[in-house]
Amino acid sequence: MKRFEILKKRKLNNNITWLVISAPLVARKAKPGQFIILRTDEFGERIPLTMAGHDEKAGTIDLIYAAVGRTTMLMDRMEEGDCFADIVGPLGKPTHMEGLKKVCVVGGGTGNALAYPIATGMHRHGIKVDMICGFKNKELVILEEEFRKGTDHLYMVTDDGSYGEKAFTTDKLKQLISEGHVYDEIVAVGPPIMMKLVCQLAKEHGIACVASLTAYMIDGTGMCGGCRAIIGGENKFVCVDGPEFDGTLVDWDELIRRNAYYAQQEAHDRAHVCRLTGGVRYHD
């Protein structure tokens, strides 16, 4: 087993892939809710990815990623036996679980990949977990079987009704609360706009709400300020103070504005044609 070698690669749908990677030192310390920062090669960009799982004995960590841009598309071209240049972690604070009896985890789209270790980790910890998985349509559904095994109740919803119930995650959450389900905490993981609405709903019902933020990151150590978010009027760094925060305190509009800062450069990057290698390296 080589350092940071891809041991298993499994496509979950057209865009989302599950990797099992050898990283014994990271696996030894990993906890649900934490993430790593990796580089594909020595010139690579550093990108953060949540650990979807880890196996201390086998010395492996699991990553589930969506191919959305430059680095994740490069990762799509890596195969079993290939190695990452480096993986740093575990980073961030683990998911808070103490004192919780019953929670509802709400995952939206790719956010379900990040919600997976949180929901199943809480379940293993003895917490009752209702899981709402929301997707735009049937083709994008991932991890259904894994969530069904790893949580108490799974509610699948799609925006267009092509799979599960036709509903947004917030509609389903509203329904469960109005039916009398009592939660100590709601955990929101997905697009910022979904997390904002879930947190508003939780606040209206006086339920604690935690959101897992995915701000831009560079060093992952609290030094560069790249991942700054405003929480309760104070500057916090998602990499060291998070990634999970009290969702009712997050300045969502500021976070959404910051996440759109580099949209133009990223679109340019994705369309980049590499003349050195004589081919298209990345494409939409």
Ligand SMILES: Cc1cc2nc3c(=O)[nH]c(=O)nc-3n(C[C@H](O)[C@H](O)[C@H](O)COP(=O)(O)OP(=O)(O)OC[C@H]3O[C@@H](n4cnc5c(N)ncnc54)[C@H](O)[C@@H]3O)c2cc1C
């Ligand atoms: C703590 C943390 C955990 C994460 N865990 C996962 C995970 O488990 N699985 C996964 O698929 N993704 C995860 N992400 C998001 C992932 O880091 C980005 O998708 C990745 O950096 C994109 O890199 P790229 O070079 O492929 O795309 P880029 O070309 O850099 O960007 C492509 C698109 O992705 C968006 N994007 C880029 N970086 C982020 C970011 N940090 N958060 C949200 N959107 C972003 C851009 O706005 C753009 O629309 C996580 C992010 C953070 C901060």
Ligand code: FES
């Ligand atoms: S990534 Fe640099 S401060 Fe968080």
